[in-house]
Amino acid sequence: MTPGAGSWVVGVDSGGSGLRVALAEVTARGPGPAETAVSRTPVRTGEAGIDARHLLEQLLPMVHGLRGRGGAGGARPVAAVAVGAAGMATLGGQLRAELPGALEEALGIRGLALAADAVTAYAGALGQRPGAVVAAGTGMVAVGTDLTEWRRADGWGHLLGDCGGGAWLGRAGLEAALRAHDGRRGGSAALLAAAEGVFGPPAGLPGQLYPRTDRPAVLASFAPEVARCAAEGDPVATGILAEAARRIADAAEAVCPREAGREVDVALTGGLLRIGDPLLVPLLGELTDRLPGARVVPPAGDPLSGALSIAAALATGSLRLPGDPAMLHLAGPDGAV
Structure with missing residues (x-):
């Protein structure tokens, strides 16, 4: 059996339109079908950057609700969480400082990835192979990797x-x-x-x-x-x-x-x-x-599916995307950079 298979993982997509959260069971092929929840309230950003407490105030009730929905998750702990957030590269200092301890205490997680939203978009679109992803919406950013380092433009x-x-x-x-x-x-x-x-x-x-x-x-x-x-x-x-x-x-x-x-x-x-x-x-x-x-x-999936795939890879020890202090910060017993 694949290490980590059967455990539960959480993916988070935080942006200007609000917060999206997904819970899925890990299978040998990655995350299985997901239960999802949406908040239309964007996480606040202040002088200290993205507000970790405001994110947790929304995220934790959403995760608990998903675990209780139709028995999903049951009493089993969440193995890993991946959070993709707009502004993580430059405004994520508070998240990097506070989320690892808070999520370990609240959910018992053993792996946490804090990613720029461009990285979760990359993982959703291309998975864990070399390439480049252009995200063109209201703004525009491109990211690429050869699986040794990230490049951003x-x-x-x-x-x-x-x-x-x-x-x-x-x-x-x-x-x-x-x-x-x-x-x-x-x-x-x-x-x-x-x-x-x-x-x-x-x-x-x-x-x-x-x-x-x-x-x-x-x-x-x-x-x-x-x-x-x-x-x-x-x-x-x-x-x-x-x-x-x-x-x-x-x-x-x-x-x-x-x-x-x-x-x-x-x-x-x-x-x-x-x-x-x-x-x-x-x-x-x-x-x-x-x-x-x-x-x-064509992209295989969206940033939320990318966050889930990163969390599943953390849970199974199969993450190939390169860690980076600003782009993909890995924390916790199973993933410190």
């Missing part, structure tokens, strides 16, 4: 980066709309009409955007309009999407491992990809030109 937020992501794309579309409004070169009448349809008169745009704490999401809400204008033949919108494809490909190229004589898989994930061919066609073209040894594959 972009993910610097909407003011400093996230180039090609939804907020970047929406902002570029609104800038082109305002150029048309002003009579400056490079404007788009089609994008101006779209902006007026979504936000109203252009003069009101600064007031709708600058005071908002959710400014990236508001900007990203205009990205589908840019794609629609491009699909209808607007050359400015088409050019913006081509530039977004180049920026995303820049990040993928920077992190993709180069393995001589071996194809490397690249997975594209994230909600931005739902805008379809106006972005995907130029992006796939860029990746083909830049990474001739790479194979673009």
Whole structure:
């Protein structure tokens, strides 16, 4: 029997829209069918980073509820937990300091992984093999590994980066709309009409955007309009999407491992990809030109399934993804870096 098989593991996906938790039994092939729970309350972030106490206040009742659902988990302890959180790399200090002891006391766990959400996205998409994953949603980040170290590109937020992501794309579309409004070169009448349809008169745009704490999401809400204008033949919108494809490909190229004589898989994930061919066609073209040894594959799963797979690998001693203080921090008796 595979070591750890039959035990229970927990995967956690914490992001801007809330907290998702999954409980599954470990099988010889990894985690089995999962019971899941969702909280729509995002974990708070303060001066000390991601608030460990607020995460625990939500997580522990959700885990206890899942263990009691239909007898799942029963009285058996949870063997391992993997938490994937947005901002873990730069804001996860409190989680790394407080969660190992708190979860060992509350759940009796013997393995804990604290991962950047890009790492759980990677594990969900590609599992434990070399490659690269692009996560393009409101923001944009790429991660890759050759199974000895992690490489990360972009993910610097909407003011400093996230180039090609939804907020970047929406902002570029609104800038082109305002150029048309002003009579400056490079404007788009089609994008101006779209902006007026979504936000109203252009003069009101600064007031709708600058005071908002959710400014990236508001900007990203205009990205589908840019794609629609491009699909209808607007050359400015088409050019913006081509530039977004180049920026995303820049990040993928920077992190993709180069393995001589071996194809490397690249997975594209994230909600931005739902805008379809106006972005995907130029992006796939860029990746083909830049990474001739790479194979673009559909993601096998999402970040929550990635967190579960990491927890199962911890429980069975089969984790191959490299530990890293910021990207994948392993703690507890069965997994200290």
